[in-house]
Amino acid sequence: MSKFLVLYLAPTTVLDDWMKKDPKEREAAEKKMQQEWQQWSRDHAKIFDDEDAGVGKTKVVNPQGVSDSRNEVMLYATVEADSHDEAAKLFKDHPHLQIPQASIEIMEVRSHPM
Secondary structure, eight states, X not given: XXXXXXXXXXXXXXXXXXXXXXXXXXXXXXHHHHHHHHHHHHHTGGGBSSOOEEOOOXXXXXXXXXXXXXXXXXXXXXXXXXSHHHHHHTTTTOGGGGSTTOEEEEEEOXXXXX
């Protein structure tokens, strides 16, 4: 089994537009997606090396210093699968993909010799 990093992405503009929606409409849609996500996670529990985790505000570090930034990463997880293709196929029907323009990226985690 190999380990894979899973990134759940959504454009910041889509999320900004979502926050402008009527709160009642947003709550209902969010509740529905949360329920579907929880069911999907239960159905696929054996593949997860750790639980999904949300990410907070972004800082960028470069030669000019440290600055605030935004990116499309909403959550991450690590999973185990026999192959990269198998890991990717597991996410083809994930509820996260209901978000307009959302995507899920899966990358193999390789050990890095010190």
